[in-house]
Ligand SMILES: Cc1cc2nc3c(=O)[nH]c(=O)nc-3n(C[C@H](O)[C@H](O)[C@H](O)COP(=O)(O)OP(=O)(O)OC[C@H]3O[C@@H](n4cnc5c(N)ncnc54)[C@H](O)[C@@H]3O)c2cc1C
């Protein structure tokens with residue numbers, strides 16, 4: 001079972017206490033965006049075999065949304081971090097780089 | 110009285126009966142040693158201790174320098190695509206490249222439910238085409254795929270499901286797909302082991318497709334591989350495509366773990382790995398890959414000769430010819446490429462089914478496994494041209510593409526050979542941009 005540490009309440013939460021909420025750091029496009037931007041925002045998804053960033057929600061705990069950095073090829077968890085950020089914090093990126101030196105994801109690396 | 114068994118037995122003989130060889134001789138040039146299976150062959154081999162069977166398909170280890178068409182992925186869909194490229198369009202200079210072993214992806218991991226009771230017209234067209242091709246697949250391929258049209262019930266256990274399935278039954282009537290709404294008493298008659306009285310989710314009726322059923326998954330892959338090999342195509346295993354080469358916006362070849370290979374056309378048919386492969390060709394796909402699990406019980410005597418799906422409680426079950434209860438549920442909740450899932454999904458599925466089938470509470474479960482399924486935004490597949498000239502993609506079958514193998518192969522071959530197919534038109538990857546979804550989130554509500 002997947003276990004993620006909730007960065008808000010500090011609990012190591014089991015997957016059954018959590019809910020996956022999909023790709024992290026999506027930029028919202030709406031009125032006045034181009035068709036391409038709107039399409040990509042709604043439907044295109046990062047679907048990497050490897051390093052991935054996701055939103056999760058501690059539904060049966062504190063109820064808050066947070067972010068997780070995981071590897072979809074091994075299920076290894078690199079770390080979790082707060083939701084109030086537009087990109088992964090440097091310490092998380094460093095942890096990933098230590099294990100997957102050439103990783104990239106969207107505009108991050 | 111197990112009608113299902115009788116049907117299965119007669120099917121077995123039908124598939125093994127001697128057939129007149131209709132395949133044009135040119136198809137035999139590639140692999141001249143292939144023997145046709147027949148009642149006579151069984152008798153002949155019985156007389157000589159089964160020493161004369163020979164290999165079912167050739168096993169080339171090295172690819173040629175160039176093919177007219179390369180198919181990536183030797184699952185059911187890739188193999189069926191190659192088969193119909195040869196059979197319907199005479200394109201036989203074809204390689205099917207597989208990174209693992211043939212049929213080792215979702216095709217060899219699925220619970221084999223075959224049905225065509227979807228809601229939308231494009232779905233009815235391709236799924237019913239597919240179901241009807243299953244009816245004669247054993248004879249067409251001269252390979253017993255054990256298609257068993259034993260009937261599929263989708264249970265209605267809430268008021269909204271009643272309305273939903275009645276609507277589907279009406280839609281199916283207009284589409285020419287034979288399904289009907291049945292009342293609880295009929296459900297009980299078809300499946301005596303079912304508890305239809307609840308307490309949580311009483312059975313309120315069901316959508317019944319009498320010619321839905323199951324087939325042997327490995328045999329479908331093997332039957333197509335044998336037929337492809339027979340036409341002179343190369344099915345090359347342990348050959349992973351690691352790069353896609355293009356020139357001036359057109360595909361020219363692929364890089365593989367067995368070296369570079371050139372091609373005029375490339376078909377990507379790799380299910381859960383479609384995004385990964387698309388990225389190598391420089392485009393993206395609107396889908397995500399997640400684990401879907403299944404499990405089987407110890408084998409028991411025949412107790413249920415139809416397939417039952419219960420979408421509200423997220424579980425479905427059928428009994429294999431070996432006697433195992435084959436059980437599946439919903440997908441796991443996050444992106445995953447590991448071909449294994451979380452245990453609590455198994456627990457949820459079984460917990461739900463135990464209420465409706467109390468007798469399975471006494472069964473031991475033998476094994477459990479997972480596959481990586483490719484899920485799109487509208488739960489419908491993608492069969493499409495791509496931004497790269499000469500590259501075609503077939504993916505997004507998600508939790509329910511086994512039933513679609515022959516129809517998808519038929520349509521994909523037409524798309525690759527002619528550049529268009531009436532069966533694939535609406536399944537293009539650009540439909541999301543225009544909001545032209547083929548919304549099957551109800552029909553595909555539970556994995557199957
Ligand atoms: C547990 C489970 C239960 C299911 N139950 C049902 C059911 O009851 N009914 C139903 O209709 N459907 C069901 N499905 C869905 C069905 O299995 C799939 O939709 C279908 O098998 C997909 O076939 P495919 O040929 O597209 O993919 P696959 O069989 O997965 O074949 C794709 C192949 O591509 C290969 N590949 C990937 N990347 C590369 C590369 N770079 N180079 C070379 N080869 C590569 C893989 O190794 C794989 O063999 C189920 C799926 C699962 C996992």
Ligand SMILES: [Zn+2]
Pocket residue numbers: 006007008009010011058061062063064
């Ligand atoms: Zn919390």
